[in-house]
Amino acid sequence: MDTLQTTIRDGVLIMEISNLPVNALSQPVRAALLAAVERLTSEPELRGGVILGAGRTFVAGADIKEFGKPSLAPLLPDIFAAIESCPKPVVAALHGAALGGGLELALACDARIALPSTVVGLPEVTLGIIPGAGGTQRLPRLTGLTTAIRLICSGEQLKAEAAHRLGMLDEVVVEDLQGAAIAWLNSAQAGKRPVSAMRVPEEAPEDIAKAEQAALRAGKSRPAVVAAITVVKEASSTPFAEALAHERAAFLTLRASPEAAALRHIFFAEREAARLPADLQQTPRPIRTVAVIGAGTMGSGIALSALEAGYTVILLDQNTELLAKSGDKLRTQLQERAQAGKISTAVAQEAQARLTLADGWAGIALADLVIEAVFEDLAVKHEVFRQLDTHAKPGAVLATNTSYLDIDAIAAATKRREDVLGLHFFSPAHVMKLLEVVRGAHSASDLAATGMAFGKSLKKLPVLCGNGFGFIGNRIYNAYRTQCEFMLEDGAWPEEIDAALEAFGFAMGPFSVADLSGLDIAWRMRQARASTRDPRTRYVPVLDELCERGRFGRKTCAGYYNYADGKRSAGSDDVVRAIISEASAKRGIARHVLTTEDIQRRALIAMVNEAAQILTEAIAQRASDIDVVLVHGYGFPRWVGGPVQWAREQERKYLERDLDIIAAATGFGFVRGDLDILLKKTNEDNAS
Numbered sequence: 001m002d003t004l005q006t007t008i009r010d011g012v013l014i015m016e017i018s019n020l021p022v023n024a025l026s027q028p029v030r031a032a033l034l035a036a037v038e039r040l041t042s043e044p045e046l047r048g049g050v051i052l053g054a055g056r057t058f059v060a061g062a063d064i065k066e067f068g069k070p071s072l073a074p075l076l077p078d079i080f081a082a083i084e085s086c087p088k089p090v091v092a093a094l095h096g097a098a099l100g101g102g103l104e105l106a107l108a109c110d111a112r113i114a115l116p117s118t119v120v121g122l123p124e125v126t127l128g129i130i131p132g133a134g135g136t137q138r139l140p141r142l143t144g145l146t147t148a149i150r151l152i153c154s155g156e157q158l159k160a161e162a163a164h165r166l167g168m169l170d171e172v173v174v175e176d177l178q179g180a181a182i183a184w185l186n187s188a189q190a191g192k193r194p195v196s197a198m199r200v201p202e203e204a205p206e207d208i209a210k211a212e213q214a215a216l217r218a219g220k221s222r223p224a225v226v227a228a229i230t231v232v233k234e235a236s237s238t239p240f241a242e243a244l245a246h247e248r249a250a251f252l253t254l255r256a257s258p259e260a261a262a263l264r265h266i267f268f269a270e271r272e273a274a275r276l277p278a279d280l281q282q283t284p285r286p287i288r289t290v291a292v293i294g295a296g297t298m299g300s301g302i303a304l305s306a307l308e309a310g311y312t313v314i315l316l317d318q319n320t321e322l323l324a325k326s327g328d329k330l331r332t333q334l335q336e337r338a339q340a341g342k343i344s345t346a347v348a349q350e351a352q353a354r355l356t357l358a359d360g361w362a363g364i365a366l367a368d369l370v371i372e373a374v375f376e377d378l379a380v381k382h383e384v385f386r387q388l389d390t391h392a393k394p395g396a397v398l399a400t401n402t403s404y405l406d407i408d409a410i411a412a413a414t415k416r417r418e419d420v421l422g423l424h425f426f427s428p429a430h431v432m433k434l435l436e437v438v439r440g441a442h443s444a445s446d447l448a449a450t451g452m453a454f455g456k457s458l459k460k461l462p463v464l465c466g467n468g469f470g471f472i473g474n475r476i477y478n479a480y481r482t483q484c485e486f487m488l489e490d491g492a493w494p495e496e497i498d499a500a501l502e503a504f505g506f507a508m509g510p511f512s513v514a515d516l517s518g519l520d521i522a523w524r525m526r527q528a529r530a531s532t533r534d535p536r537t538r539y540v541p542v543l544d545e546l547c548e549r550g551r552f553g554r555k556t557c558a559g560y561y562n563y564a565d566g567k568r569s570a571g572s573d574d575v576v577r578a579i580i581s582e583a584s585a586k587r588g589i590a591r592h593v594l595t596t597e598d599i600q601r602r603a604l605i606a607m608v609n610e611a612a613q614i615l616t617e618a619i620a621q622r623a624s625d626i627d628v629v630l631v632h633g634y635g636f637p638r639w640v641g642g643p644v645q646w647a648r649e650q651e652r653k654y655l656e657r658d659l660d661i662i663a664a665a666t667g668f669g670f671v672r673g674d675l676d677i678l679l680k681k682t683n684e685d686n687a688s
């Protein structure tokens with residue numbers, strides 16, 4: 001199929017890029033575009049050109065799939081140079097997305113006209129690279145350095161009106177995009193206006209320094225952010241061609257880095273996660289009304305998400321005081337989100353009207369989907385599901401938000417096990433994108449598609465999981481945290497372990513996380529599982545001891561750390577150290593130093609080992625889903641790509657060595673995951 005269609009209208013060459021779904025600038029597109037620009041240059045009867053995109057979007061950027069391979073001519077900078085040096089004006093007509101190389105293409109044109117719904121941006125840093133086709137030099141010439149630094153270092157995407165206000169677009173039109181582009185060519189202002197010939201607007205040096213510092217902080221000083229700042233600043237100090245060469249060199253170096261490979265991996269893994277196996281690709285059950293049982297933090301967050309997505313929501317709780325409070329809070333949150341510009345005022349008002357509060361079970365009779373978010377206890381869940389069995393309408397999906405309980409055991413309380421599904425949201429539920437969709441042994445075959453479609457409608461990232469303790473995320477996190485507890489007993493203090501893992505890139509170390517979420521939650525879970533635990537398995541009693549002393553973490557101002565004035569103490573106190581030292585002594589361990597690398601590798605290999613088991617047990621469909629879960633739900637550094645991607649980057653012999661180390665540390669009960677399966681599956685993912 002032709003990747004570029006050309007037509008002539010009123011002496012104007014219309015160049016329509018057609019490389020669906022998102023018109024990525026793959027090699028054939030580049031070749032066809034360059035040929036079209038050469039034609040525009042050479043044919044005297046043509047007086048100007050319009051570049052636009054076929055289908056739902058302008059151009060989403062360079063073809064990311066080509067990034068792991070050698071570059072093939074023609075390259076984007078060559079095409080953009082040809083557009084700028086073409087004596088006839090060229091207009092970019094934008095709709096859908098003009099991102100990365102797509103926006104750079106538009107910036108190389110003489111004018112940019114867009115529909116209001118268009119989004120524009122340079123998201124390259126999110127892929128571990130910088131714009132590689134002039135974006136770092138042309139954008140600041142239109143917006144100034146401070147805005148360019150902010151946009152390029154964050155990858156922020158702007159709606160057309162906002163981009164117009166910043167000077168990135170010339171016009172925003174509500175209809176007939178192509179006609180508007182031709183009209184611009186007919187207007188008095190038409191003519192060659194290469195952005196590369198413009199001067200960068202003057203700004204105060206202290207404002208530029210501030211923008212730079214803010215970008216470094218927000219972008220965690222990742223290599224792409226550092227490189228972007230250096231190159232963008234050259235726009236005002238270095239001749240265009242020279243700065244362009246520096247941009248390209250930095251782009252190529254970054255593109256070949258493991259960090260960029262990891263970020264590409266997670267980009268595609270996120271999209272792959274949405275795909276269901278053939279037998280589960282069924283028509284989702286229609287859902288319009290959602291009932292949420294439990295008006296606590298989790299239930300309210302789910303309700304807010306569903307309201308914003310346009311569902312009619314019934315929030316049910318027998319505690320009328322809590323229910324009223326949650327209702328008020330939801331209304332306030334909707335107003336606040338409208339004030340912050342996250343949703344429109346009309347959507348906020350309309351969403352408030354779609355919320356009903358109910359304190360009796362009869363309230364759920366109309367719901368197509370019921371999501372329970374009550375206390376994490378099997379008996380409590382059973383009581384709820386018995387009520388759902390009585391009050392929910394036939395065919396309604398009965399979902400549990402449990403984070404680790406057995407879906408089949410929960411479903412046993414109903415006579416309609418086939419309608420039961422796990423929908424595990426992460427807290428805060430209206431913010432976190434991850435959603436684990438858990439199939440039980442008896443879940444009907446259309447439920448997976450229903451859960452995935454519902455998740456997507458909430459703009460979440462749904463990942464299909466099998467039913468097993470902790471599903472994907474909590475199961476792996478549990479293995480990681482357990483290994484960290486072993487390291488406490490072996491010789492490291494909580495702050496050493498947290499610091500090592502934060503240095504690796506985790507948003508927070510495991511003991512800071514535990515203090516934040518409340519140690520009592522883990523304590524309760526341990527108690528619930530105590531009867532099934534083999535006494536020969538290694539068990540670190542430190543958390544239980546802390547809880548017995550009333551140290552539940554932040555909420556009691558003491559846990560692994562102290563929180564006087566709400567701020568975390570730098571290290572653990574004498575009480576905590578005494579509890580840990582006593583645990584080591586009881587186990588007969590002579591405490592020894594663990595280096596930062598020891599800590600990082602043991603924690604990571606514990607995750608990798610569990611990931612391998614999860615794959616063998618078919619709890620995860622594919623290795624890359626595990627990475628998506630860890631990156632989106634557990635603060636795993638996105639730039640490492642997830643535990644499976646990390647394992648892929650390691651030498652096999654070191655993975656084996658580390659597996660032996662954690663096997664010895666765990667002792668009885670250690671199950672060795674099959675690395676071959678994990679890494680083989682990963683290779684298959686790569687090939688797809």
Ligand code: CAA
Pocket residue numbers: 021022024060061062063064065076097099100101102104123124127130131132133135268271272
């Ligand atoms: N290259 C290759 N494939 C791409 C792509 C790209 N730039 N952008 C999207 N795709 C693919 C996706 O992988 C997906 O493929 P499958 O259907 O096989 O899964 C398909 O296009 C549709 O994408 P989405 O599912 O993401 O569709 P969406 O409608 O939800 O979102 C989008 C559309 C906003 C454009 C989104 O795809 C997106 O953000 N794309 C990436 C944009 C980007 O990062 N561009 C910069 C590229 S780097 C660059 O351009 C460097 C440079 O300076 C030269």
